[in-house]
Amino acid sequence: MNPPPRFKQVLVLSTAMLSFISFWKAAAVVLCDMGSSAYYAGSIAMNAFGPAAPWYVMAVMIFSGLMLMVYVESCAMFVRGGVYKVVNEAMGHSMAKVSVSALMFDYVLTGPISAISAGLYVSSLLYNILPLLHINWHVPHKLFAILFAVAVTAFFWRENIKGVEESSDKSLKIMIFVSAVGTVLILWALATVYIRGFKLPIFELKFTKESLGWMTNFPYLQTIGLVGIFMAFGHSILALSGLETLAQVYREVGDPKIKNLKKAAFLIFMFSLVFTGGLTFLSSLIIPGDLIAGKYSDNLLSGLALELSGPYWAKLVLQSFVVVSGSLMLVGALNTSLVGSNGVLNRVAEDGILHDWFRHLHKKYGTTYRMINLVAITQIIVIILSRGDIYLIGEAYAFGVLWSLVFKTISLIILRFREDLPRDWMFPLNLKVGKIYFPVGMCMVFLVMITAAVANLMTKRVATISGIIFTAVFYAVFQISENMNRKKARLYAPDEDSEKLNMRKEADIGTILPELDKQRKILVPVRNPNNLVHLKSVLETADDETTDIIVLAVKIARGIQLEGETGDITQEEKDLFTSVVLLAEKYGKTVKPMLVFSNDPFYSIVQVAQAAGVDEIVMGVSGSTGAEVQLESLAMSWGMLKKAGVSRPVTAKVVWEGRQLSYKLS
């Protein structure tokens, strides 16, 4: 009798989340969002409270270093430590919904402000260049900016529906280009300042009636210096936008994760300080005040390029580079807002607080297109309603930025009183009381944030009204969705960290082998999501640069059943692979998970091991058979399948808590 086939099909997990990136790339992804505010934050702040703005933008950028440290602590506790997760953990479900609503407000406005700002920069360039080509250009800046913003939003809307992933490679290239242009701009600006001399911006705060908001009703408060400082700080805080991207990108940061995260945070801080803070400051030294308030009010860095010392053609070339680099960064920020908001909505939908209607997948592309549609349509409405006024959007924008940061910081303070959470890093300045590290430093950061947030509530009418309405609407949607989902029969129990698993089918292991091209290979068979100690031990010690880690699950199908097996995976296998992905993310090491259908797990393990030419097979201990029996079964399959002439010994290990057995397979 012929034995039934042992091996029918291979499913390979091909989620992008399993490739990890360097701290350079992580910093680039964050800076493509956060750094883009350099193109508009300075001019919005200057419009709000006058020539002292550069000091405050600089102060905000220095403060960003502290906020980055807050995020590092958050990431050190949760690999997927976005606002929603952290607030949910610390303050419960309701506050998490409020915070994520505020974050959505931030995301929804990031797109329009970035796209309009890019449109305004492009328009200003066309205004200078086209007449030189004898083309009459009379399109109003703001109209052009609106059309440009709608067009790029529509483009990225489509791209996101098609499911085009954000590429950290692309972000890095953009940031290299932006850094090069920024360096030239700074050096040239410094030379100009050296030639012309300079006068530091005055500290005096000159709030417009508009920027005082409801504070006009409290004139006595305006006389208190500290209140004014916080009001001005609040008007500059939008330069902090994009920090949440750090929490989103952390899961992709490679090993050693915390060390790389700290390096990325330092890079982000330095770049933001020099680029956003430095360029805003230099702009105020070089561009005359009336031009900052007028001609260059919505394209400050173009203004800086054009007001430098030097021939006009050279300045026009520099302006072109500034506009191209700025536009790349700004439209990148628009894309990040779509990707980020879709990610956040998916995350909350997994927790059952967004109706399943939103989770409907696109027939062709498999993306959650209704969520993308919702965000993109809202962004286009905002673009049109704003009439191209970035000051208006910028004012409102700060609401989402500030409140999501406020919630994040207070949540981390609360979590300091939970001893059960592991922390690989803590925000400095702590007072040890018993087992608790009382977060003195973080409390000070929170105090600044909450004061600026309250000042913003008082001074930014548009932001306060629109922000509260938006947050309330989103909160209501979440609440209603949650109630509706509760009424439904719970056909599934969503895991809080459930992973969207993309599996591709292969008929043979051979087609996967070319993807395993590192010097060393370790095969890690897995079966139980609660018994991954052996995978953990491999992830702790393997060098990601030189080692392929193949994680193999064998779906057991007995005898004839195998013939009819389909390539679908069960919830149990999804849970297993989700645990594998989360563990790989935690250590920042790439794994190659695959699932094979077989009626003999050891046969399949050996077949994959020999086909891939692994150096080690690391198994978890089986509670039903024990380590020695596992090794015996492996040795028998090893011998049976071993090809003549293959003499390389392979190490077989069985690992369990605190112990391991290690032998050679010959």
Added chain:
Amino acid sequence: MIRQEEVPLASILRGDSVFFLKGKPSKEEVVKLLTHGLYPQVRDFVTAKDLYEKVTEVEKLNNVLETGFYIPHAKLAEIDRFYAALAVIPDGSFDPKSGITVKAALLLLTPNRPIFFQQHLNMLSKLSRLFQAAFIDSLTAMKNGAQVAEAVGKSE
């Protein structure tokens, strides 16, 4: 210390330890016959009952190989070297669990000490490699145990 050297199969499989089984015995019967056949070699160390119990205990977890080869085995603290007995079953013994027909089964007894475990794994691997379907078929055509033991020794 782990002993790395290989144990030659010829040194533990004697001609009188090779048995030709007639008919289509069950897997359990094969194990019983092999245990019975090997027992004289280890009678100074273990009782027949204990030997059979130890072998059957392991066999609950053991699988038949796809090649039609089966290696019942046990580790005994009382012995200090390997022992083996081979059953050749020309008509085959059907294993309902795997759907595979077994035509050769080798009972392997290993000293139950950590230093022998690497040799034990090497032996299992070597046996599985050696007893491929074609080789087993060639054994079923042989006349006696001495021929089989010689063929095993040559093929090793």
